[in-house]
Amino acid sequence: xxxxMNILMFSGDYDKALAGLIxxxxxxxxxxxxxxxxxxWGLLLVRNPNNMSEEDKTSYEKIFxxxxxxxxxxxxxxxxxxxGIGKKMLKEMMEDKDAPTPTDxxxxxxxxxxxxxxxxxxxxxxxxKKEDLLDNVxxxxxxxxxxxxLKSNIQLFI
Amino acid sequence: xxxxMNILMFSGDYDKALAGLIxxxxxxxxxxxxxxxxxxWGLLLVRNPNNMSEEDKTSYEKIFxxxxxxxxxxxxxxxxxxxGIGKKMLKEMMEDKDAPTPTDxxxxxxxxxxxxxxxxxxxxxxxxKKEDLLDNVxxxxxxxxxxxxLKSNIQLFI
Amino acid sequence: xxxxMNILMFSGDYDKALAGLIxxxxxxxxxxxxxxxxxxWGLLLVRNPNNMSEEDKTSYEKIFxxxxxxxxxxxxxxxxxxxGIGKKMLKEMMEDKDAPTPTDxxxxxxxxxxxxxxxxxxxxxxxxKKEDLLDNVxxxxxxxxxxxxLKSNIQLFI
Numbered sequence: 001x002x003x004x005m006n007i008l009m010f011s012g013d014y015d016k017a018l019a020g021l022i023x024x025x026x027x028x029x030x031x032x033x034x035x036x037x038x039x040x041w042g043l044l045l046v047r048n049p050n051n052m053s054e055e056d057k058t059s060y061e062k063i064f065x066x067x068x069x070x071x072x073x074x075x076x077x078x079x080x081x082x083x084g085i086g087k088k089m090l091k092e093m094m095e096d097k098d099a100p101t102p103t104d105x106x107x108x109x110x111x112x113x114x115x116x117x118x119x120x121x122x123x124x125x126x127x128x129k130k131e132d133l134l135d136n137v138x139x140x141x142x143x144x145x146x147x148x149x150l151k152s153n154i155q156l157f158i
Numbered sequence: 159x160x161x162x163m164n165i166l167m168f169s170g171d172y173d174k175a176l177a178g179l180i181x182x183x184x185x186x187x188x189x190x191x192x193x194x195x196x197x198x199w200g201l202l203l204v205r206n207p208n209n210m211s212e213e214d215k216t217s218y219e220k221i222f223x224x225x226x227x228x229x230x231x232x233x234x235x236x237x238x239x240x241x242g243i244g245k246k247m248l249k250e251m252m253e254d255k256d257a258p259t260p261t262d263x264x265x266x267x268x269x270x271x272x273x274x275x276x277x278x279x280x281x282x283x284x285x286x287k288k289e290d291l292l293d294n295v296x297x298x299x300x301x302x303x304x305x306x307x308l309k310s311n312i313q314l315f316i
Numbered sequence: 317x318x319x320x321m322n323i324l325m326f327s328g329d330y331d332k333a334l335a336g337l338i339x340x341x342x343x344x345x346x347x348x349x350x351x352x353x354x355x356x357w358g359l360l361l362v363r364n365p366n367n368m369s370e371e372d373k374t375s376y377e378k379i380f381x382x383x384x385x386x387x388x389x390x391x392x393x394x395x396x397x398x399x400g401i402g403k404k405m406l407k408e409m410m411e412d413k414d415a416p417t418p419t420d421x422x423x424x425x426x427x428x429x430x431x432x433x434x435x436x437x438x439x440x441x442x443x444x445k446k447e448d449l450l451d452n453v454x455x456x457x458x459x460x461x462x463x464x465x466l467k468s469n470i471q472l473f474i
Contacts, residue, residue, distance in 0.1 A: 156473040157314040315472040
């Protein structure tokens with residue numbers, strides 16, 4: 001039976017997203033089964049770029065939705081962001097080394113069949129509906145997360 | 159034998175506290191044994207609201223104690239806190255959906271018999287004594303944490 | 317066979333570094349095998365103090381290198397740092413209790429033979445070479461990390 005890893009992606013930071021996605025892709029390349037459970041700010045990694053509509057949202061949800069990052073490349077750094085300058089620098093340093101971007105790793109995760117789940121309660125609180133998220137993302141409960149985590153050899157909260 | 163989860167609650171963020179407490183409550187409802195080990199800022203989740211005295215504290219401890227949040231509802235967001243506006247908005251959005259608060263989940267954890275432990279060294283550094291913490295919280299060492307974590311199927315650092 | 321713990325040290329915060337190093341040292345004292353994998357900001361914990369040269373660095377790397385902390389004692393707090401005042405206060409409170417510093421724990425980790433690894437991709441992006449890191453730190457890939465984590469009883473992302 002394949003080894004298995006479960007990542008609870010809570011953070012909405014560019015650098016932590018990158019870390020989580022690199023680990024997920026690498027594990028999958030090693031023939032491990034991988035699940036990423038996106039909760040809270042982690043949901044910002046899997047927003048559907050083709051659906052940023054504010055339909056059916058309460059006024060708080062509308063303000064909130066207009067303020068949050070629109071996707072993985074739009075996330076701030078967890079440190080030294082300096083209003084975006086630090087992140088710009090990091091991105092230039094990554095380009096210099098031809099390092100793949102979070103978008104590449106996210107696409108890689110989808111292509112490789114990494115299981116992607118969104119936390120139901122987080123979606124409800126933040127006002128995200130199925131169509132606000134990438135197609136491959138399934139909405140599941142905290143209980144579903146725990147069942148998957150229990151079957152995993154590695155569990156990380158990022 | 160029951161499955162077991164151990165959460166090391168390091169963060170003193172409102173959103174991360176909520177995540178940790180939701181996972182702990184859900185796991186317990188699934189008949190898992192659950193331990194939460196509160197360390198550093200995590201201790202702010204379990205301050206005793208009936209004992210905010212500054213007796214027997216050094217001057218640094220007094221300043222420190224006066225500056226830190228008084229309990230779980232008083233914690234800031236890890237992101238988009240905007241001097242409290244972001245958090246107020248999140249709380250309104252949670253109320254809109256009748257989502258339980260961290261206080262509800264903390265009380266749930268106590269009622270359900272989730273094991274709650276405080277890190278001895280963190281207590282010493284921050285000047286917290288047994289009576290400064292909620293009744294159900296036991297003070298234990300890092301070694302005790304590791305023993306419990308080794309017996310757990312899931313370990314998370316939040 | 318010894319029990320085993322693997323810590324992925326992602327954060328470059330003074331308090332989180334302290335937490336990770338205390339856990340690592342305590343686990344090793346309990347005869348567990350311990351590996352710390354330093355990635356991204358975690359690399360700041362293991363910078364070689366005798367080699368802060370900017371030779372062979374691109375201009376982005378030079379600016380970046382000049383801005384980041386020079387070692388574990390130089391790291392900011394994850395919370396209440398207040399431009400260093402919060403950290404100064406925490407350090408005074410630690411001194412009051414004769415609590416060991418991160419430097420002590422880092423030296424302890426080296427003396428005890430805790431395995432210390434740096435993430436290859438993080439080193440490349442940030443422009444760190446072998447000689448920029450402490451002698452005991454080996455540069456390995458994400459795949460090597462996952463192999464080690466799979467053999468571990470406890471895995472934490474800090």
